[in-house]
Each structure stands twice: as structure tokens, then as C-alpha cells.
Amino acid sequence: MLSVFKKEFRAYFTSPIAYVLIGLFMLLSSMVFYINLASPTAEYNYLNLTYMSLFLILIIPVLTMKILADERKSGTEVLLTTSPTSLTKIVIGKYLAAFAVFMVMTVITFVYPILLKIYGNPDIPEIIGGYVGYILLGASFIAFGIFASSLTESQIVAAIVGIVGLLIMWLLQGIAPNLGGIWSDILNWFSLYSRTEDLFAGILSVKAIVYYLSFSAVFVFLAIRVIEKRRWSKG
């Protein structure tokens, strides 16, 4: 697991992908930070973190698109599945590598609250709570992105499936509550964003934390099942 993690993490930084994504993300998030500062009601969590979460819809699927699709395309999947290391460990190693890149991206954004602290008096506990929510949200996106990457051998298709899937989940928060009945409940489960409300308000809601962790686990598990299933039906 550790070796897969190391290999994948290094692969992100030996190709331009990590630099491009991190650079792009910094550009967007610092623009938001400027707008936030210039607005009369500066609020770090509601403005910065909310917008940053939206950018992740584009950034994360691109980060994860290659992770399983490319193994299949370049024929290296054979190496992974015929080695004595279990597939679960391999996929979790990959998940953690993508998560580590995401964390690098996140840690750089700590510079904004630090600037706020130097020049003002922000509510630090609330920002910490907000970041917990933001990181958990990112972890769930990564799990979904890996699942999308397991479905196809084309990186482009994986990215599109990931982005569209995450967009749908974003839009669901406005649709699910209006449907009523069982549909409302089911679709609500996929409504990733609505769970950030408590966390962004600085409330460490256990329910939300458990939700995000289980969402991640479910999609990592599904990605593993997709690979297994395909091997069994390989034609």
C-alpha cells in the first residue's frame, strides 16, 4: 500500500499534472480571496471555502482521471492483479496518493486565514471547522473520481463522468428536498454539499463527518468491485 502510494504520489509530481492543477487552483482561490476581502461582508468560510469547494468539481476529476483508467489502457493492470498484493490495498494506496496531492493544495490555502489573522481578527475555530468540512468533501470527491476512473480506459471519459457526476450531486441539494417521499431520502444521500452547512458554520457535526467518510468508503469499494467484476467477465 505504501509503495503504491509513493509511486502514485511521485507520478503526480514527475508529470505536469499536479503543478498545473495546484497552480490553477491557487489562481482561482486567490481571486476569490481578493473578492472576499473587497466585499463589505467578508466571511472566510462562506465565501472562500464555498467557492473552493465548487472549483474542486473541476479539479478533482482531472486529478483522479488517470489513476485507474491508465492502468487498464497501458496494460499494467495485469501487473497489479497478478501480484500478491491485494487489489484493495492497491486502490487505497492510489486513493491516498490523490488525497495527499489534494492536501498539498489545501495546505497552501492556509495562507489566507494566516493573512487574516495577521491583519484582522478572524474566528479561528470556525475556520478550522470549515476546513474539516472542506477536506472531507474533497476526500469524497476523490473517491468518486476514482470510481469514475475505474469505469473506463479513457482518461477523458473518466474526467467527464467525474465532473458531471459531481455537478449533479451539487444540483441535487436544490432538487432532492422538493421531491418528497422515498426519492427525497435517496437523492439526499447523494447531496454532498448540503452536509457542509454545519461544518462551515463551525459546528463539528459527527453526523456529517460519518457521512463523508462512509461516502468515500463506498465509492472506493465500488471502484474495487468494478475492476474485479470486469476481470470475471473479461472477453
Next chain:
Amino acid sequence: MIEIQNLTKSYGQIKAVDDISFTVEKGEVLGFLGPNGAGKSTTMNIITGFIPSTEGTVKVCGYDIMENPEEVKRKIGFLPELPPLYMDMTTYEYLNFVADLKLVGKNQKKGQISDVMELVKLVDVRGRLIKNLSKGYKQRVGLAQSLLGAPEVLILDEPTVGLDPMQIIEIRKLIKALGKQHTIILSSHILPEVSAVCERVVIINKGKIAAIDTPENLSKGMGSVSKLSATIAGPKSSIVSSIEEIYGIKYVEPHIEKDSDVIEYIIESDKETDIRRPLFFAMAKAGYPIIELKSLDLSLEEIFLQLTTQEKEVM
């Protein structure tokens, strides 16, 4: 070492592998021969646990691939048809990663990687990116990968495909050397390769086994006569009549006139009797020198064609 019993793999109506059984002994180099699409790769993919079989069992060192996949995977080194390489890694990084995947212990890892690089002659390119290596080197990296983890069994799927003649000879030499310590199954559609490297050959066609034997027995085994070509100097009619007197001769025929009195004869005899010695003494006694004498037993190529086309006629 490897026991394969009633192995079948179907894709819907099509049977890619149809009820195959054979065993490979420890230390044996087994050739897996067949035309393209005969089911060679499918069988190998099943043995290595990459894809499951529809029916039948595969046991490696007593472990069943379905019941103890991890044990079996530890024992097998696999070189697929397309070497599974990460183009953006250097040779050393790649081998290091594979050693981890194969759960090679920390203490042995360094030694094992350098041993393998030495053996496969990769030391010169250890720091180069795999995507910049030539096809021959890529194939060697693939072979090196299969040797990591000190597996007892090597499964090599067309290891010489796409290489130039020099590289082919090198890889074959290497496989022969590896055969001293490993049990090897090697697939190929190139016949001289199999007869050069393998001790036993499985010929497979349309998912079924057409023949299993040593390359020599396969060449002998076909037909009931053994054929010789003899080029002898002397008058045609008296040579024919003195050859016909030898015990065991079934048929003599002058074939090609090479010089005014030097003629190549085709001689057929019973399979059991070796007529080369009597032939020599008969000719010596009569005073007709034998210029050239060679066996015309079927080459593996001809047997292969016979076996694989016979199947076609049955269908």
C-alpha cells in the same frame, strides 16, 4: 509443479479454451505452441490468476489458483504479451516498485534487484526512463520484472515477439539459463524457438490440445516410415537394386540428378530399423561413395501444420 485439469474458458458461446489438461514437472521448460488466437494467452492469463476460468482447476505447487490466489501469485512470475511497464519511471524505480508489489522483504530487495539487473543485462540502463528504451530493452525490463520475488514458476507469453534476430537469440539463451532454476511455460507461434528452448511441447489449436510430446518425439511420431535422402555417386540402376536388397527398405526413388553420375535418392524404411549403417556398408562394398546422407523426418513446422490443419478438416 503445475497441474491443469479440464480447464475451460467460455465467452458466451465461444470456447477460447476447451477442456485442456496437462502437467508441468519441476524444472521443466514447456513450450506452448499454437497459431494466433488458439487460446495460449487465455490459458496463461488463467494460470496467473489474471482472469478466472469457467471450469476446471489450476494448481501451482499444490495451491489452487481460485482458493489460494495469493499463495499462487507469490510463486509465479508473469511476463504478459505486452510487458506491463510504467513509461514515466526509470528502470530502477520500476523494478523497485515491482519488488514492493511482490512483497519482497526490505533486506533482500536491493540484492535481488541488482541480481536481476545483472542477469538480464539492465545495469547500463538502470537510470533511464523506460519510455526511452528500445523495444529489446523494454522486453528485458519486462522479463526482469517477472523474476523479482524469486518465483519458482515463470510464465512467459511470447517473450521474443517484435525483437530483432540478435535480441531473439539473447532472450532465448537467457530463458534456457533460467530453465535451470525455474519451471517455465513459454508460449510462441514461432516453431524453431520452441524446439530450441523447450523440453516438451504442447500444441494447442482452437482451444484444444492437439499434441503433447518432446520436440524429437513429435518429429518422429508422425507417419509410419522414416525418410532419408542419400546422394550417391555411381550408376543409377545398380545403386537402386543394391539399396533395395537392404533389410527394412520400403521404397527407393532417384530424386535429383546433381551431376552426371551423382544422384540424390529418397529412401523410405520401417520406422523401427535404422538403415543408415547397412546402407553405408552396402555402398562401400559395391564401391559407390555416399556424398551426403540426411534424415528427412518431419520438421516441427510440418507437424504443426499437419496437426492444426487436420483439426480444421474435422470441423
